[in-house]
Amino acid sequence: MQAMLIAGAITLPMKGHAEADTTQIKPVTVTSTKTERQLKDVPVRTEVITQEDIEKMHANNLAEVLRYTPGIQLEPNLKNGENVWMQGFDSDRVLILIDGNPVAPSLGASVDVTQIAVGDIERVEILKGSTSALYGTSAMGGVINVITSNPAPGNRASIEVSGGSWGEQNLDDGPLGKSYGKVLLSTQKKRWGAQVIAEITDSGGYTTDKDSRQTEGWEGQKKNLSTKFNTTFDNGLTLTLMPRLYQEDVHNIINNYGNLAQKRDQTDLKQVSMVLESPFFGDHGWKIRAMLDDYQNTSYSDTLNTTVLERERQTNTQRKEIGLQYDWLAHADHLITVGLDLKQDWMNVENISDETTRTTEVDDETYTSKEVFIQDSWMINNHLELLPGVRVNHDSDFGSHVSPMINGIYQIKDKVPGQINIRAGFGKGYRAPTLKERFYVFDQTFYKVLGNEDLDPETSTSYQLGAEWLLPENGRLGANLFYTRAQDFIQSEVDPSTVNMPFYMGDYVYKNVSEVSTKGLEFNFNRALTPSLKTNAAYTYMEAKDEDTDKYLTLRPKHQANLGVDWFMTADTSLALKMNFESKQYADAANEQESPSFFSWDLAFNQDLTDDWSWYAGIDNLSDEQRDFADSTDQRPLEGRYVYAGIKWDWKE
Numbered sequence: 001m002q003a004m005l006i007a008g009a010i011t012l013p014m015k016g017h018a019e020a021d022t023t024q025i026k027p028v029t030v031t032s033t034k035t036e037r038q039l040k041d042v043p044v045r046t047e048v049i050t051q052e053d054i055e056k057m058h059a060n061n062l063a064e065v066l067r068y069t070p071g072i073q074l075e076p077n078l079k080n081g082e083n084v085w086m087q088g089f090d091s092d093r094v095l096i097l098i099d100g101n102p103v104a105p106s107l108g109a110s111v112d113v114t115q116i117a118v119g120d121i122e123r124v125e126i127l128k129g130s131t132s133a134l135y136g137t138s139a140m141g142g143v144i145n146v147i148t149s150n151p152a153p154g155n156r157a158s159i160e161v162s163g164g165s166w167g168e169q170n171l172d173d174g175p176l177g178k179s180y181g182k183v184l185l186s187t188q189k190k191r192w193g194a195q196v197i198a199e200i201t202d203s204g205g206y207t208t209d210k211d212s213r214q215t216e217g218w219e220g221q222k223k224n225l226s227t228k229f230n231t232t233f234d235n236g237l238t239l240t241l242m243p244r245l246y247q248e249d250v251h252n253i254i255n256n257y258g259n260l261a262q263k264r265d266q267t268d269l270k271q272v273s274m275v276l277e278s279p280f281f282g283d284h285g286w287k288i289r290a291m292l293d294d295y296q297n298t299s300y301s302d303t304l305n306t307t308v309l310e311r312e313r314q315t316n317t318q319r320k321e322i323g324l325q326y327d328w329l330a331h332a333d334h335l336i337t338v339g340l341d342l343k344q345d346w347m348n349v350e351n352i353s354d355e356t357t358r359t360t361e362v363d364d365e366t367y368t369s370k371e372v373f374i375q376d377s378w379m380i381n382n383h384l385e386l387l388p389g390v391r392v393n394h395d396s397d398f399g400s401h402v403s404p405m406i407n408g409i410y411q412i413k414d415k416v417p418g419q420i421n422i423r424a425g426f427g428k429g430y431r432a433p434t435l436k437e438r439f440y441v442f443d444q445t446f447y448k449v450l451g452n453e454d455l456d457p458e459t460s461t462s463y464q465l466g467a468e469w470l471l472p473e474n475g476r477l478g479a480n481l482f483y484t485r486a487q488d489f490i491q492s493e494v495d496p497s498t499v500n501m502p503f504y505m506g507d508y509v510y511k512n513v514s515e516v517s518t519k520g521l522e523f524n525f526n527r528a529l530t531p532s533l534k535t536n537a538a539y540t541y542m543e544a545k546d547e548d549t550d551k552y553l554t555l556r557p558k559h560q561a562n563l564g565v566d567w568f569m570t571a572d573t574s575l576a577l578k579m580n581f582e583s584k585q586y587a588d589a590a591n592e593q594e595s596p597s598f599f600s601w602d603l604a605f606n607q608d609l610t611d612d613w614s615w616y617a618g619i620d621n622l623s624d625e626q627r628d629f630a631d632s633t634d635q636r637p638l639e640g641r642y643v644y645a646g647i648k649w650d651w652k653e
Contacts, residue, residue, distance in 0.1 A: 045464060056574070058646065062113040062121075068578050071542075073086075080265060081106065084096065089518065093109075094111075094143075098146045099148055099275070124145070129141075130429030134373060140484075151195040155653040160182040160646060163646070166217070170206060171217075182199045192232070198224070201221065201222045206640075213253050213260055225244065236281070245269070263300070270294045272292055273290065275287060283330075286327065295316070313351045316349075317345070337373075340370075347435040348360075361441040369394065383413070386407075390402060390405070398456075410422045421468045424464065425464040428461055437451055437490055455510060489513065492510050493513055516545065518544040522539070523538060523539045534566040535564065540559070540560040544556040560581065576606075579599060588633070600623065601622040604616065612650055613647070615645070615648070619644075
């Protein structure tokens with residue numbers, strides 16, 4: 001039985017929402033088990049966004065890909081990007097991977113998902129809740145694994161360009177506020193393949209007040225270069241190399257405590273990863289992966305009415321990682337997976353004030369860890385599978401920690417139309433303090449953020465319970481309960497003795513200050529109403545609380561809803577409408593101020609002109625829902641209505 005599962009396939013739709021069509025079969029490797037399985041048979045609840053979904057809604061980066069995913073929040077960061085929050089946990093506690101390798105964080109442990117391009121994405125796999133037994137320290141909130149595509153057989157070339165406008169909010173008077181371009185070249189021969197994808201986004205920025213020099217939308221460029229090279233040896237071994245480059249140079253004008261200042265960020269990220277893999281021969285297979293990334297960011301703050309550059313901060317981080325994985329079919333009903341991960345993080349941050357004073361904020365600090373994991377995929381019978389696992393972490397500063405987990409699935413296949421899956425999971429999460437949280441000295445003149453070397457790691461306990469009904473005719477109905485409790489939660493708190501208002505806001509120090517819990521319920525429904533009309537809907541109810549104060553955590557809406565309708569007008573033409581809703585959310589820890597609820601609507605049109613040519617158009621934020629930038633508690637969308645169009649040439653031999 002287990003041998004059949006190893007060669008399984010995930011059920012994915014060719015069009016429409018990621019789970020709308022359970023009749024389409026396509027093999028993929030599921031993040032939750034690190035083995036190739038069918039999505040409908042995986043013990044750990046896994047959500048998949050397909051390449052078709054990404055292209056249909058014209059996403060240009062990972063943030064836009066995740067925009068319609070139930071239970072996920074996209075929150076702006078301080079560097080003109082966005083971070084992912086999941087099931088009530090912020091981005092420091094959500095692990096972002098590309099092909100199983102962690103992405104370099106832009107702030108602490110938070111990854112800016114606008115920096116991840118979509119040109120080479122085959123699918124995105126999403127696991128919610130604590131899964132540290134497989135993925136280690138940062139996965140308390142969940143895991144998002146971006147799986148990149150391999151070169152297609154034969155030769156392929158593709159060019160895509162698009163442009164759009166925020167209307168009267170464009171900073172420039174020209175018709176375009178933002179433009180996007182992508183070039184793809186790939187070839188796959190019998191034994192080797194190569195793929196190169198270059199993408200660029202150029203934005204002129206936007207403002208809600210043309211009479212002011214202050215701007216809300218960034219100006220500048222973001223560039224991505226993604227490459228993949230593979231070769232297969234005579235003995236079946238496959239070697240894959242994946243160098244990636246990211247560069248950005250963006251700026252905007254902000255109100256810096258009453259003075260207008262240009263805020264500018266220059267980022268250079270280099271990453272190279274390697275995978276050497278042996279396919280299953282007999283009863284075993286193995287994989288070796290290695291990754292190195294170098295992240296460099298220089299941020300500037302320059303007050304417009306002065307002659308000196310007030311602040312220049314230089315941040316450099318490096319991450320090295322080697323992973324080994326061995327899969328062994330120990331018995332017809334047991335697939336054992338064991339692995340070893342070796343990791344090293346390094347950070348150095350320097351701040352230059354008024355072009356003269358240099359302060360080291362993080363002084364060449366290093367963190368290393370060794371992690372071992374094991375799991376057993378145990379097929380008890382044709383209906384029941386259990387997936388126990390454990391990860392042991394030993395690092396240079398916090399010693400050893402054990403993170404167990406167990407998941408299970410019970411399937412009802414012959415007593416109802418279609419198939420019913422009942423899934424349950426339990427997992428222990430673990431997150432060591434980041435180098436930033438331990439060593440940072442962040443001096444912003446009016447306040448400071450200080451690291452704390454005495455921090456303890458965070459731990460969590462997570463429960464998931466869900467059921468889904470795979471309908472016999474292209475449909476799915478599901479519900480999932482979740483509950484997570486985290487101890488020694490790390491956050492910054494002001495030292496009251498350092499406050500001297502209105503001149504100084506105080507020193508903010510990272511501390512283990514609270515115990516938090518998140519709990520909720522998720523519903524989702526997908527159905528093809530007719531051969532040309534499909535719909536999907538989802539609703540999430542969540543409560544996230546600080547158990548020490550009995551207050552709700554900030555920026556966590558209790559209610560989220562998603563709705564999508566896809567109309568395939570002809571074989572070559574389609575129209576998609578998407579809706580997102582977020583309820584009111586508290587903007588302060590005392591739960592006295594609220595950000596208003598909002599709806600946002602997106603419309604996307606696609607048409608194939610020939611076998612090689614297609615064009616598309618769309619409107620993001622159709623209802624023009626936008627925050628009041630003068631109100632710091634308002635968490636509605638940053639961007640107003642955005643109208644765009646594009647054209648694509650895609651040639652395959």
